[in-house]
Every structure is written in structure tokens, then in C-alpha cells.
Amino acid sequence: MVLRQLYCLFLCTTVRGAARTIPYHGGMDTQPLYLQLADDIAAQIRARVLRAGERLPSLREMKLRRGLSLSTVQQAFRRLEDLGLVEARPQSGYFVRLRSESGHVLRLAAPTEVAVDPLLWSYVEDQSEQHTERMQGFRSAVAPHALLPTAQLQRMTLDCMRRHPDLLSDYGRPSGYLDFKRQIARLAMEWGGQLHPEQLIVTQGTIEALNLALRALTQPGDVVAVESPAYFSLLFTLKALGLRVVEIPTDPVSGISVDALELATRDAAIKAVILVPNFSNPLGALMPDAAKEKVADMLAARGIPLIEDDVYGEFYYGRQRPRPIKAFDRSGNVLYCASLTKDVAPGLRIGWIDPGRYRSQVEVQKYLSTHSTPTLNQAVLARFLESxxxxxxxxxxxxxxxxxxxxxxxxxxxxxxxxxRYTRPQGGFVLWLEFPQEFDSLTLHRQARQEGIGLAPGPLFSPRGDYRHCVRLSCAEPWSAVQQARLVRLGQLVRQQYAG
Ligand SMILES: Cc1ncc(COP(=O)(O)O)c(C=O)c1O
Known part of the structure; x- marks a missing residue:
């Protein structure tokens, strides 16, 4: 079953009054004055004289310009609101609503800073040593120990150290170990990628790649567009860098709304867009190729860089690896980030970025932040890939x-x-549950945590603490009688909350 409703929270498919045409009225009009004013403004919006997202003149300005009473102008603005053409924003005035090609009204929230509910730190805390074993269940999105090639990597580590003792005595290049980068370029050939070893910069996981990209492209206070809901570590990173976010409506099945992104990037001063197009976290959504191509072309045309996080691209359940947006990048506008932390060796923390045409800025940021990435780890993974x-x-x-x-x-x-309701992802580790609006996922999180069952409550994935009635569950833990018992218990806790 799909969570289309979630998307509809943002994308109102029925626009009040939108189907009605509003005729232009000349001087002889016998309509009330407020309707004449509303019609005039509506005509300007339709003709795009007033553009989506633009602020209308204030009530007082309009009163003076048109020689009308304040209450007439107020009535006119209310009428425009009823028609779905404008929206009132507290303490800011009236704004022309964003509207997609198909006439749908898109409610994009204003840029916001990332607020983190202190309770949510308990989630991060659970990753600490004393909790790791106990807090399993449905929380972590990484391959379980038993399925990782640890023994093989162990042998390869010893072998690398024997053959290349210099790996321990050298800082290594800021951009990374060439043998490893060659292997990454080979890996990308599977999705038709043209990654060049010299172009890649090796990082400490995808998270450092995202960090470097953001530092290279933005200044504190800038606005970045993200999926909604979005991966919580990315939100923490945005917070740490002092960035504000615009949340773009995201469909649980097909990913970000291209219409909404198109509108948001038309007017707002967005400095970068960050997307997880393949098996996103927390929805598990997969963008269709056509949407990927459209986004690549649109952002390139607008000169807005796209930071792509493809950390789950290899975890497809079907026959073919989905292509990243990078595969449609013709101008170097996509900064492509991925890693081997989810599938091969979480502990080695090796990722990479192909920064496209922003390479020099990203390389400087790498040098300034961590200088280089441990070469031994890269050499071991190069051996593994080569084998x-x-x-x-x-x-x-x-x-x-x-x-x-x-x-x-x-x-x-x-x-x-x-x-x-819950998603049925075609790849990756996570799915997203939506309970009735009054459900409190933080209560469920607290109760489950006391019993050692991990899950991720919805507000973790929102800069404003939204999605309180939603939960992310991960399937990374092998299915077993214990895991089944945990799910049974979660079901009981959910029912208790329904009853109480
Ligand atoms: C969407 C997304 N990006 C990045 C990361 C972090 O990846 P890495 O371990 O490679 O830093 C995660 C981990 O959960 C993730 O879900």
C-alpha cells in the first residue's frame, strides 16, 4: 500500500475554485469593489505578471493605490485566498502561491532552520558502545555483521601492511589513493558512469562527502533544498553549517516532486539541492529515470548544483542497478557522493565524491577539514574490489x-x-509507516527503547519536528524468532496507544 496521502499534505490536488475562470471586468462593472480588485489581481497572477512566491503589496499600499477602504482590500485578499491563488504568511503578508504546470497548488514552507528535539538525541546515543548490542531491532540502516566480508578484509589488511608498510608512514594525498579510485571508476561502469579516477576525492563515508560539498557551495545562512522527510544526519549537518532548508514534498514511491522542485528553485535563493534518488532514507523511494533526467537538466539550466547521495544505489532487489542522477549529468553540475560503508566495511569509513565542475572547491575543503583519508583503508578496499x-x-x-x-x-x-500505511521499497533497508494523525511516534520510541527495541521516530527526519505520526523501520537485522517477537511487541504497543 502506498502513502500517497503524505504527498497530498503538500500537493493539493483539488484547488478550491481553481476550475472557475475569472473574467476581466472593465470600468462599467457592477460587481462589488472587492470582487473587481480580486479579479484584477487574479488576472495578473494568471498572466504571470505577479509570479509564484512573490509578495503582494501590503493591504495599506493596495488601499492607497486603488483608493479603496481597508476592509474592501481585506475582502479581496480573502477571496484570492479562497480561490487558492494567494496565501497569508504570519507577519509577512500575502504571497502568490506556487502552482505546478498541471494547475496544482504547491504549498512550500518557507526556509527554516533545523531544530533538534533533545529527546531525539537518545536516538544518537543508542549508537554508543554500551547500547549498540541492546538497541537493535529496526533502527540501523547498514548490512548486519554476519553478512559482511570481514574475514576476507582481515586477510587483505595483513597482506597490504606486509606489502606496503609505507601506507602507515605517509599522510597520503588529500584526494585519495589512486588504485582505490580506479576501482571506484570501474564500479561506476555498471550504471553507465564515467567517473574518472583523477576527478574523484576519497572521503570518510558519504557523510563527509556531503559535508565537503555543502562547505564548498554554501555560506552560513544560505538556503538548501532537501527532500521531505530527509535523512536525519543530513539535517544535523545542515544545522552544524548554519544552513536553512526548504523542504520539498517527496512521494514515498517516486521520490521528490519535480514540479515542486521546479517551482521552489524558480524563485527562492536556493544555493544547492540535495537528493537521495535511489532508495531514499527514510521513505525508501526510487525516482524514475525520467524524473532524474528532468531534475538534472532543470538544475543545470538554472545553475543550481545538485548534491546526490547514492549510498543505497547498490541495494536494489530487482535485476538492475538504478541509475543515479549523475548518469544524466551533462555539465558537471552534479556532485555525486557514495561509499562502501553500508555494504562492505562500515568501520573503514570509506566514501567518495565526484564533485563535477566544483572539484577544486571541494578539494580545498577536504584539505582544510581532514587533509586526507586513511590510505590503508583505501588500499584494503582496492584489493577487495580488484579481487x-x-x-x-x-x-x-x-x-x-x-x-x-x-x-x-x-x-x-x-x-x-x-x-x-507503509511503503514497499524496491531496494535499500528502510520503510516508512504512517499512522493516523493523532498517533505519537515519540511515545512509541520511548516505550520500545525501554524494552531494547530500536526504531526511528518520524520527527527525526524533519527540520521542524513534523511527521510525529510516522515511523521508519529498518530491515537490516536478519529475520529471526527474536526479531519477530520484537515486531509482535511493537504491534502491541501500537494497539495500546490506539486504545488509550
Ligand atoms: C541517506 C544516507 N546518506 C548517508 C549516510 C551515511 O553514509 P556513510 O556511512 O557512508 O557516511 C546514510 C547512513 O545512514 C544515509 O542513510
């Missing part, structure tokens, strides 16, 4: 994760109330 073990390992891992996801979906159908 040909990766495709075999990934086939096994993908099969396991797909079957764990199926176990979770079957369990949800059995143990959760029938009105709970």
Missing part, C-alpha cells in the same frame, strides 16, 4: 536484504493494525 569478490558478495547481500524486507512486510501485515 572480483564484490559482485558475488553483493548478490548474496541483496538477496538477504530483500528477504529480510519481505519478512518485515509480512510481519507488519500480521501484527499491526490494518489502517497503518
Amino acid at each position: 572480483g569478490a564484490y559482485p558475488r558478495h553483493m548478490r548474496r547481500l541483496r538477496r538477504a536484504i530483500a528477504s529480510q524486507m519481505q519478512g518485515l512486510l509480512d510481519g507488519l501485515a500480521r501484527y499491526f493494525p490494518a489502517d497503518v
Whole structure:
């Protein structure tokens, strides 16, 4: 079952009064004055004289310009609101609403700073050493230990140290170890990627790649567009860098609304867009190729860089790896970020960025922040990739994760109330549940945590603490009797909240 409703929170498919045409009225009009004024403004909006997102003159200015009473102007503005053409923003005035090609009204929230509910730090805390074992369940989005090629990597580490003792005595290049980058370029050939070793910069995981891209492209106070809901560490990073965010409506199945992104980037001073187009976190959404191409072309034409996070691209359950947006990038406008932390070795913390035409800025940021990435870790992973073990390992891992996801979906159908909606991702580790509006995921999180069951409450994924009635569950933990018992217990806690 799909969560289209979520999307409809933003994208109002029925516009009040939108189907009505508003005729232009000349001087002989016998209509009330407020309707004449509303019609005039509506005509200007339709002709795009007044543009989406633009602020209308204030009530007082309009009163003076048109020689009307304040209450007539107020009535006219209310009428425009009823027609869905303008919206009132507290203490800011009236603004022309954003409207997609198809005539849908898009309610884009104003840029916001990222607020973090202190309770949510408990989620981060659970990653600390004493909690790691206990707080499993449905929280972490990374391959389980048993499915990682740890023994093989152990042997390769010893071998690398024996053959290249210099790896320990050298700082390494800021952009990374060339042998490793060659292997990454080979890997990208699977999705038709043309990544060049010299162009890549190796990072400490995708998270450092995102950090470097943001530092290279923005200043504190700038606005960045993100999916809504968005990955919480990305939100924390934006907060740490003093950036504000515009949340773009995102469909749980097909990803970001291209219409909304098109409108948002038309008027707002957006300095960069960040997307997770393949099996996003927390929705598990997958953008269709046509949408990826459209976004790549649109942002390139507007000169707005796109930071692409493809950390889950390899975790497809179907036959073919989905292409990243980078595959449609013709002008170097996409800064492509990924890693081997989810699928091969979380502890080695190796990721990379192809910064497109922003390479020199990103390289400077790498040098300034951590200088370089541990070379030994890169050398070990280069050996692993070179050995040909990766495709075999990934086939096994993908099969396991797909079957764990199926176990979770079957369990949800059995143990959760029938009105709970959830996504059915085609890849990745996570799915998104939507409960009725009055449900409190923070209460569920607190109760489950006391019993050692991990999950991710919805507000973690919103800069304003929205999505309180939503929960992200991960299928990364192997399906077992213990895992099943945890899901049964979660279902009970959900029902208790329904009853109480
Ligand atoms: C969307 C997304 N991006 C980035 C990361 C972090 O990746 P890495 O471990 O490569 O830094 C995660 C981890 O959960 C994620 O979900």
C-alpha cells in the first residue's frame, strides 16, 4: 500500500475554485469593489505578471493605490485566498502561491532552520558502545555483521601492511589513493558512469562527502533544498553549517516532486539541492529515470548544483542497478557522493565524491577539514574490489536484504493494525509507516527503547519536528524468532496507544 496521502499534505490536488475562470471586468462593472480588485489581481497572477512566491503589496499600499477602504482590500485578499491563488504568511503578508504546470497548488514552507528535539538525541546515543548490542531491532540502516566480508578484509589488511608498510608512514594525498579510485571508476561502469579516477576525492563515508560539498557551495545562512522527510544526519549537518532548508514534498514511491522542485528553485535563493534518488532514507523511494533526467537538466539550466547521495544505489532487489542522477549529468553540475560503508566495511569509513565542475572547491575543503583519508583503508578496499569478490558478495547481500524486507512486510501485515500505511521499497533497508494523525511516534520510541527495541521516530527526519505520526523501520537485522517477537511487541504497543 502506498502513502500517497503524505504527498497530498503538500500537493493539493483539488484547488478550491481553481476550475472557475475569472473574467476581466472593465470600468462599467457592477460587481462589488472587492470582487473587481480580486479579479484584477487574479488576472495578473494568471498572466504571470505577479509570479509564484512573490509578495503582494501590503493591504495599506493596495488601499492607497486603488483608493479603496481597508476592509474592501481585506475582502479581496480573502477571496484570492479562497480561490487558492494567494496565501497569508504570519507577519509577512500575502504571497502568490506556487502552482505546478498541471494547475496544482504547491504549498512550500518557507526556509527554516533545523531544530533538534533533545529527546531525539537518545536516538544518537543508542549508537554508543554500551547500547549498540541492546538497541537493535529496526533502527540501523547498514548490512548486519554476519553478512559482511570481514574475514576476507582481515586477510587483505595483513597482506597490504606486509606489502606496503609505507601506507602507515605517509599522510597520503588529500584526494585519495589512486588504485582505490580506479576501482571506484570501474564500479561506476555498471550504471553507465564515467567517473574518472583523477576527478574523484576519497572521503570518510558519504557523510563527509556531503559535508565537503555543502562547505564548498554554501555560506552560513544560505538556503538548501532537501527532500521531505530527509535523512536525519543530513539535517544535523545542515544545522552544524548554519544552513536553512526548504523542504520539498517527496512521494514515498517516486521520490521528490519535480514540479515542486521546479517551482521552489524558480524563485527562492536556493544555493544547492540535495537528493537521495535511489532508495531514499527514510521513505525508501526510487525516482524514475525520467524524473532524474528532468531534475538534472532543470538544475543545470538554472545553475543550481545538485548534491546526490547514492549510498543505497547498490541495494536494489530487482535485476538492475538504478541509475543515479549523475548518469544524466551533462555539465558537471552534479556532485555525486557514495561509499562502501553500508555494504562492505562500515568501520573503514570509506566514501567518495565526484564533485563535477566544483572539484577544486571541494578539494580545498577536504584539505582544510581532514587533509586526507586513511590510505590503508583505501588500499584494503582496492584489493577487495580488484579481487572480483564484490559482485558475488553483493548478490548474496541483496538477496538477504530483500528477504529480510519481505519478512518485515509480512510481519507488519500480521501484527499491526490494518489502517497503518507503509511503503514497499524496491531496494535499500528502510520503510516508512504512517499512522493516523493523532498517533505519537515519540511515545512509541520511548516505550520500545525501554524494552531494547530500536526504531526511528518520524520527527527525526524533519527540520521542524513534523511527521510525529510516522515511523521508519529498518530491515537490516536478519529475520529471526527474536526479531519477530520484537515486531509482535511493537504491534502491541501500537494497539495500546490506539486504545488509550
Ligand atoms: C541517506 C544516507 N546518506 C548517508 C549516510 C551515511 O553514509 P556513510 O556511512 O557512508 O557516511 C546514510 C547512513 O545512514 C544515509 O542513510
